[in-house]
Amino acid sequence: EVKLVESGGGLLQPGGSLRLSCAASGFTFSSYAMSWVRQAPGKGLEWVSGISGSGGATYYADSVKGRFTVSRDNSKNTVYLQMDSLRAEDTALYYCAKPRSGWYHWDHWGQGTLVTVSS
Amino acid sequence: ETVMTQSPATLSVSPGERATLSCRASQSVSSSLAWYQQKPGQALRLLIYGASTGATGIPARFSGSGSGTDFTLTISSLQSEDFAVYYCQQYNNWPPTFGQGTKVEIK
Numbered sequence: 482e483v484k485l486v487e488s489g490g491g492l493l494q495p496g497g498s499l500r501l502s503c504a505a506s507g508f509t510f511s512s513y514a515m516s517w518v519r520q521a522p523g524k525g526l527e528w529v530s531g532i533s534g535s536g537g538a539t540y541y542a543d544s545v546k547g548r549f550t551v552s553r554d555n556s557k558n559t560v561y562l563q564m565d566s567l568r569a570e571d572t573a574l575y576y577c578a579k580p581r582s583g584w585y586h587w588d589h590w591g592q593g594t595l596v597t598v599s600s
Numbered sequence: 601e602t603v604m605t606q607s608p609a610t611l612s613v614s615p616g617e618r619a620t621l622s623c624r625a626s627q628s629v630s631s632s633l634a635w636y637q638q639k640p641g642q643a644l645r646l647l648i649y650g651a652s653t654g655a656t657g658i659p660a661r662f663s664g665s666g667s668g669t670d671f672t673l674t675i676s677s678l679q680s681e682d683f684a685v686y687y688c689q690q691y692n693n694w695p696p697t698f699g700q701g702t703k704v705e706i707k
Contacts, residue, residue, distance in 0.1 A: 485643075526636075526644075526687055526698040542695055581649060585691035586634040588655060590644040 483507040483589045485577050490594035495569060501562040501594055503577030511535070511555040514584045517562050519573035520593070529575070530562060531584055545571075567598045602627055602690050606699035612707040619675040621702045623688035628668045632692035635664055635673045638701075639684045647686075648673065678704070 489501040503515070516531040530551040531540045539551050550563040560577055574595050578587035603626040613619045623633070631651040636644050646655040648664035651671055661676040675682055683706055688699040 525700045526689070528696045528698075576644070578644075581646065581655070583691075585696040586632075586646070586649050586689065587644075588646045592643055
């Protein structure tokens with residue numbers, strides 16, 4: 482059974498930093514690109530970042546480029562999202578997602594971890 | 601980026617009735633279109649990919665159609681567990697983008 486469990490969310494002030502983690506199990510982790518997708522309270526879904534199976538290729542939405550860094554540790558079956566220079570508009574539930582195939586449509590999602598940026 | 605527009609925002613349907621949800625792309629996405637279901641407290645669920653292929657374990661009452669810029673998700677006979685928010689998402693053009701969602705509620 483595929484499982485994705487996010488952690489690391491919290492409440493912090495604008496300008497702060499946070500690192501999210503997503504622990505994966507139930508599939509060959511290194512064989513899949515992984516993505517982070519977020520959902521602001523009461524809003525729709527926004528793709529944030531993706532990373533290749535090897536970790537050698539990373540991609541970001543324009544809204545987070547230069548502030549967020551995605552990485553992975555295939556020995557730990559974990560993908561990370563380092564979030565710096567946080568803004569109020571980054572407040573959201575952050576999901577990690579495994580693609581069905583390729584990169585950008587996802588057949589398994591975690592339950593999400595909430596990040597709240599507020600002064 | 602490709603803007604995905606879903607309609608209606610809210611659809612009120614009685615159990616057992618048919619629900620038809622629409623999704624329009626601002627430019628062609630070929631058949632690279634997925635539909636997801638979101639229910640409170642549950643993980644997002646992939647329903648349809650490739651515009652019309654049912655994901656693993658998805659009941660046959662869910663079907664998708666369309667290509668290019670216009671897509672439809674049809675739920676042939678709504679069950680109580682189908683009342684949820686549905687999102688379309690294109691993955692043909694970078695970055696991948698989602699529609700704003702259609703809430704299917706009990707009439």
